[in-house]
Every structure is written in C-alpha cells, then in structure tokens.
Amino acid sequence: MQRAGSKSADQYRLLDVAGVTKYFGEDRERQVCLENCSFGIAPGKLSIVMGPSGCGKTTLINLIAGYEFPDSGSIMLEGTSVSGPGSDRLVVFQESALFPWMTVYGNVVFGCKVKGLSQKETRERAKQILSKVGLYEFRERYPSQLSGGMQRRAELARALINDPKLMILDEPFRGLDAMTKELMQEFYLKLFEETTLTTLFVTHELEEAIFMADSLVLLTHKPGRVKEILDIDLPRPRHFSMMAGKQYFDLYGYAMGLLAEESRRAFDAGSLPALDAISDPI
C-alpha cells in the first residue's frame, strides 16, 4: 500500500480542487461546511470521496458540478475555473433525477436536443448508448416503469451520450437492493475499465469504495477537510474475488481505522446520521 499525500500527485490533473472552503447559513449561524479542501483527480482514474454522513460530500459535488460556488479556493477543470453547470461534468444524483415526463429515449437525447444536434446523429448516438446500457428495448418506457437498476442505467446513458470529461456519481447505488447494487457496481466498473472515463464517485460505504477506486479521498467530520488520500493499487480489471484477498483486507483495515475515528467524532458530536455511517460499512 502506498500512502499518497497530496504531494505525490504532481502529475497532470483533470480536476483540481484547491483550498476550497464553503460556508452554510448567514452571519452568526454560519457554519463551515468544507474547510480548505484540496485534492486532484488524474485523468482516466476513478476517484472516490468518502466520509461520515454530514461531512459535506454532497456540497463538494454541487461545487464541482457548478450548482454552488466556493467561498474561497478554486475548482479547475482542465485549467479552467468552474463557473456554472456544464455538460463536461455530469452528475448522476443520489435519488433518480430522470425526467418523469419523458421516456427513456427522451431522457437520453435531452442533452443532444437542447444543444441542437442533428436528428440523425442524435438517433444514432442514442441507439448506441442505449444498447450499451442494455435499455434499447425499454426506450419507450417512462422512468416509473423501470426498476431501480434500470433507472440508474438510464441516467448513466443520459450522461454518457454527452461525452463528459468527468462523470460525477453521488451515491448512485444508494437505495438499490443488495443484489442490484452489486450488479450495478460491476456494470459501472466494466464501463469504466473499458472507457477509462474519469470518474468522481461519492459513497459512504467502504467496501464499495475500495472495490472500485483508484484513489480514495477521505474527508473528516464537520467541517469537511481532506483527512487522507489513499491510493488503491488493486489490479484492474477488478473482480469480487479480490475482496477476499490480503491486499484488500489491509486497505480495508487501514481505511476503516481512519473512518471510524471520524465517525466516532461525528457520533460524539451528536450527529444522528453518523450512526449509520458507523454501522453501514461493517
């Protein structure tokens, strides 16, 4: 196991989060949500942000996606400061954010349509991407007619069709049953390993994190700071059998130690969500 502080990541970064601080609330009730957060994401890597519930993971996502802006520090994508939402960084949300009034096809081509792509090209790309996620036969269905796993795949397709530089997944498999979740993890890993699409993945489940990530950014409990960045050097392609190996266990044990420290702090601070942060990964 290599310990990679922020120093070792001298290589080119696709996304650079530098000294980001974000407050919530006004004046006296102001709370620090993220404090001096810095980390980078190398292109073609799958990075995972982890931390106890309420550590500002979702805020971080909102900042990177451009829905909110940092109070200090900067977020750069390929050297350009993030100034608002854009299809170069696409988010798959925690809860399904498919448009309920559009069919799967309508959802997937939304980005192409609003950008004024030609009908022919749109149709071809949609067909290709829908086949890839295995939803071509279901293209005329509405989201409410799909299973949870299918909804997530539709959402992935809606993002992938725009060729984003960075995929952001905010606890995308939360709320799926265990079996579907495993299948989706496998599905996304396969997709990632085929395309090496740079991915920022947020989760609060350590197993999922170590199984999928190239690098693991651990955040502290309130305010969110970067506690440590771990390189996960398990070989790719990943397979579930690796979760029984020594390397996995060492990483897991080490990360668990760090995480438990934070979860305990959260628990002592009286944060209710911290309860499931402690119990969930075990």
Place this chain on the structure above:
Amino acid sequence: MSLNALPLKIPDVTVRVLSYIRGALSVKTLEGVASVVAFVALWQAAVFVQVPYISNLPYPADVWNSFAEAVRTENYWISWAASLKRIFVSFLVAQALFMGMSRSFKQILFPVFEIVRPIPPIAWIPLAILFWPTEELSIYALTFIGPFFVIVLNVMQGVASIDVSLKRAALSLGARRIDIFWKIMLPGALPSILTGMTVGIGVAWNVLIAAEMIAGHTGLGRMTWEAYTNGNIPLIIVGMASIGLAGYLCSGVVRFIGQRCMPWKNRF
C-alpha cells in the same frame, strides 16, 4: 370459452363492443345502478307517505315528465349553450392570462393576490354588475374570478414542488432558460395545474349559477330560478339535475385532457 379462443376471426370493433358490454355488466356497475334505483325508490316512498317537509316534493315520475317536456323546448338547450359558453370562455381566459403573467407574478402581484383571494367569488357579484357595461360581461368576469385563484395557487404550488435536482440535471445537460421552462417547469407543474383546473371548473360552475340567478337572462341557473318564481317544482329539480350533469361533464373533459397530456402518469 373466452372470446379470444373462438375459431372464427371476429372484427375488432365487435370485440371492443362486446368487452364494453361485459365491462358494463360488472359488479361495480350493478352496484351503481342499484344505488340509484334505491335512491329513487326512497324518494318515491318519502313523498308517498308524506314525510314532513319532504312531502312538498313532486314524485320522481313528475320530474321525469317535466324533464321530457323540457328537452323538447328550445329554451332548455339555449340555457345549456349559454352556460357552457360562459364557462368555457371564462375558464380559458383564466388559464391563458395566468400562463402569460406567471413569471413576474410572484414578486409584483402576490401580496395583492393574497389580500383579494379570501373574498368569496359570490361577494363580487354587486361590484361586477355595477362595474361591467353589460350583464354578459359581468357574468364572464365573475366566472373568471372564481377559478382564477384556485388555478394560480395550484400552478405556484406545482412549480415549487419540482425537484431541484431535475432543474440541475437539465442545466448540466446544457438546457437554456427557455428549455427549463417548457421541458421541466411546465410538465413538472402539470399535475398540479390539472388539479387546479379540476377544482377550478367546479368553482366556476358555482359562481356561474349564482351569477345567472342574480344577473342573467339565460342559462341553466336562470332557468332554475325562473322555475322557482313560477312555482314549478319539478322544473326546479330538472334544472338542478341539469346543472349537476353539466358540471360532471365539464370535470370529465378536464380529466380527459389531463390524461392525454400526462401519459407518464397512467402507465404502470
């Protein structure tokens, strides 16, 4: 043997008609019919045994005869047409007007709106009669005011209830403001808009009938009122039933349009 298993090919229409008849004979329909029959029988009995106060009612048969007579007169259908025309004109104006002004609405007009809203629509009648040059315009104005508030509130609630992550997703995917309005806000608020319309059309009938009774010369409300002034009780009941039927039909139309506009709502 089920219909589909028959060896000969039955034309589509026949199958549909047969399945419709089968549907019409379902337990639910029979219960409905039984309930109506029981109601009429109770009415007949109540008048027959001279239950106090109710004994002034005509027998169901008298009402039926009065109805059969009424439908043969031109006046009855003119009343229908007049009322329906008023409802639809006022109702469409209410929709269109609000749609047009919804953007600046909240900041500028909402405080005034909140002060005026609690006034029952019927309380506007005297002012409307004085204010508008013709009777017809007064009735339109009143029928417009009734559903207007209900619809506005529902539209606002519908817009507010749209999940912020849908807007964010659309923005990320490159949607412009106009795309957000037509592709996210409008369909997102549509269920509430239609709820508003369903309730609104009921309110519109309420106000219309009151307005017609006080200020009108035509319409179902007027017809019922005239029956009262002439002491023609069966015709009063015919008028009431006609108003009920008209309201029911209008709600049906709104519901039908709603289902047509929201195909994602009724497919599971």
